[in-house]
Amino acid sequence: MIRVLGAVADVLCVLVFVVIGRSTHEGVGGVLDVxxxxxxFLIGLVVGWAVSRAWVRPFVLWPVGVCVWVSTVVVGMVLRAVSGQGTAAAFVVVAFVFLGFALLGWRGVVALVRR
Structure with missing residues (x-):
């Protein structure tokens, strides 16, 4: 159950990032647009989970959370570039900051609550 909660929290972080970004720039659109x-980014998230073996300890900030965060953004940006989607420098910075805050933030809250 903990593994599922960790995965759901990470997916929700990515989806919130996408929905906020889309609503700011071009409207959320439908499910296909999102x-x-x-x-x-979701593929980058899966890569991060695989590399860090996040299913073993999904709530751990270091190294799991950091690996998931960096993989989500780096792999996400590479796939966006390869597929012809935008990777403007400002977007890369916003993605790193927002996803870092979100993917590391919920793990940090869990760590504080567990203490």
């Missing part, structure tokens, strides 16, 4: 923006 999916077309989210898929590169």
């Amino acid at each position: 999916g077309s923006t989210a898929w590169p």
Whole structure:
């Protein structure tokens, strides 16, 4: 159950990032629009989970959370570039900051609550 909660929390972080970004720039759109923006980051999230073996300890901030965060953004941006989607410098910075705050933030809250 803990593994599922960790995965759901991470996916929600990515989806919130996408929905906020889309609503700010071009309107949220439908499920397909959100999916077309989210898929590169969701694949990056899966890569981060695989590399860090996040399913073992999904709530750990270091190294799991950091690996998931960096993988989500880096792999997401590479896939966006390869698929012809935008990777403007400002967008990369916003993605790193927002996803870092979100993906590390919920883990930090869990760590504080557990103490």
